[in-house]
Amino acid sequence: MNASPVYLDAASAAPLHPVARQALLAALDDGWADPQRLYAPARRARQLLDAAREAAAATLGVRPDELSFTPSGTAAAHSAVLGGLAGRRRAGSGLVHSAIEHSAVLHAAERHVADGGTATSVPVDRVGRIDLDAWSTAVGAPGTALAALIAASHEVGTVQPVAAAGAVCAAAGVPLYVDAAQVVGHAPVPAGWSVLTASAHKWGGPPGVGLLVVRKGTRWESPWPMDEREAGRTPGVVNLPAVVAAAASLRAAAADAAARSVRLARLVDRIRARVATEVPDVEVVGDPEDRLPHLVTFSCLYVDGEALLHALDRRGFAVSSGSSCTSSTLRPSHVLAAMGVLSHGNVRVSLHRDTTEAEVERFLTELPEIVGALRAEAGVVGL
Amino acid sequence: MTAPEVVDCRGQRCPLPVIALARRLPELPVGALVRVLADDPAAAVDLPAWCRLRGQEFVGRVDGPDGPGFDVRRRH
Numbered sequence: 001m002n003a004s005p006v007y008l009d010a011a012s013a014a015p016l017h018p019v020a021r022q023a024l025l026a027a028l029d030d031g032w033a034d035p036q037r038l039y040a041p042a043r044r045a046r047q048l049l050d051a052a053r054e055a056a057a058a059t060l061g062v063r064p065d066e067l068s069f070t071p072s073g074t075a076a077a078h079s080a081v082l083g084g085l086a087g088r089r090r091a092g093s094g095l096v097h098s099a100i101e102h103s104a105v106l107h108a109a110e111r112h113v114a115d116g117g118t119a120t121s122v123p124v125d126r127v128g129r130i131d132l133d134a135w136s137t138a139v140g141a142p143g144t145a146l147a148a149l150i151a152a153s154h155e156v157g158t159v160q161p162v163a164a165a166g167a168v169c170a171a172a173g174v175p176l177y178v179d180a181a182q183v184v185g186h187a188p189v190p191a192g193w194s195v196l197t198a199s200a201h202k203w204g205g206p207p208g209v210g211l212l213v214v215r216k217g218t219r220w221e222s223p224w225p226m227d228e229r230e231a232g233r234t235p236g237v238v239n240l241p242a243v244v245a246a247a248a249s250l251r252a253a254a255a256d257a258a259a260r261s262v263r264l265a266r267l268v269d270r271i272r273a274r275v276a277t278e279v280p281d282v283e284v285v286g287d288p289e290d291r292l293p294h295l296v297t298f299s300c301l302y303v304d305g306e307a308l309l310h311a312l313d314r315r316g317f318a319v320s321s322g323s324s325c326t327s328s329t330l331r332p333s334h335v336l337a338a339m340g341v342l343s344h345g346n347v348r349v350s351l352h353r354d355t356t357e358a359e360v361e362r363f364l365t366e367l368p369e370i371v372g373a374l375r376a377e378a379g380v381v382g383l
Numbered sequence: 384m385t386a387p388e389v390v391d392c393r394g395q396r397c398p399l400p401v402i403a404l405a406r407r408l409p410e411l412p413v414g415a416l417v418r419v420l421a422d423d424p425a426a427a428v429d430l431p432a433w434c435r436l437r438g439q440e441f442v443g444r445v446d447g448p449d450g451p452g453f454d455v456r457r458r459h
Contacts, residue, residue: 302401305397332425340431383405
């Protein structure tokens with residue numbers, strides 16, 4: 001059996017970009033000192049940190065002093081939600097968020113509710129796009145302090161109407177936080193937000209670096225104990241070599257994002273079409289047009305998601321799943337549930353810069369027989 | 384109103400409740416009502432989704448002493 005590895009889970013963690021590797025190794029030698037100290041190695045570290053911040057800010061089209069590096073994308077998301085609410089506590093304690101936010105945002109919302117605040121979840125339609133009328137009603141309600149909307153779904157790829165949602169927020173005087181983890185380094189960042197977060201290992205940077213951007217004039221207050229680093233937005237010394245690698249790889253990923261997106265979107269189109277026609281009883285989910293270029297999700301009727309992942313892994317394919325049997329909580333993906341689509345037998349395929357047409361072809365060739373074998377084993381063929 | 388046919392899938396994990404429904408429904412006459420008892424959280428998502436994919440009617444969820452029940456009517 002040919003089981004050479006085919007990595008198709010870039011939305012969890014993209015393979016390290018060669019530029020990141022190069023920058024990381026150089027910065028390990030050059031950027032180990034504390035950038036805040038007053039001697040030569042510290043000044044060198046400070047220069048590297050400043051340069052990384054300027055490069056990342058320039059790539060995102062923001063001011064360097066608006067951007068902080070955090071210890072992870074999750075920490076950035078927690079800071080965005082809790083800090084956005086803290087800064088607006090005089091306006092109220094209402095958080096509005098889509099039903100399909102990343103769990104990091106939803107867990108921050110749970111903390112907010114446990115502390116006495118309120119959270120309103122805005123529903124999505126069958127393809128996973130928010131209901132803008134419900135969004136407008138929720139954002140316009142008295143006491144709304146912050147609204148949170150993911151730029152594009154990390155589970156099904158549907159791009160959200162961020163500009164329209166942002167216009168609603170602007171009219172209501174409510175800051176908009178956008179989780180752009182699946183967009184930064186892959187597609188243009190939408191306009192209309194006040195706070196934005198991203199995560200380096202989603203674009204080919206190292207794990208353990210997040211971005212938190214707070215636009216000038218936004219009422220945002222750190223939810224953490226006081227610390228003077230990173231403009232007081234996130235505590236602790238940054239992992240400077242990783243930050244340098246993150247910034248360098250962000251610039252590299254963004255530079256060829258347009259061309260890469262065209263190539264990957266064609267491969268995703270092929271997966272959507274071929275899976276729908278060649279695997280019986282499959283539901284390809286998410287918007288077929290207005291979606292991320294590199295991500296596609298489908299659910300196979302009567303198939304156990306965990307068994308499917310293991311069968312694919314035995315053939316060398318690394319994918320992820322939103323099926324409940326694959327989660328630690330044994331609950332189905334909240335995104336698939338909010339969309340009302342089949343949650344079992346679910347597979348998320350996400351491509352990256354090194355994904356080849358031959359790899360996608362091999363996946364498409366082997367998938368129907370893998371699904372067929374699992375169905376035969378379970379005795380559900382023809383149901 | 385007659386009591387619905389009950390398919391007891393309590394304790395079964397996804398996708399077994401959906402498979403049980405798909406096996407039982409064709410054995411009943413068109414118009415018959417089936418109640419699937421299922422405590423796996425995925426059932427609340429997957430039973431309505433199966434009905435939509437198969438063109439059957441998802442009538443609704445009933446939370447009774449036997450736990451969550453999901454009523455489905457055979458349409459064709």
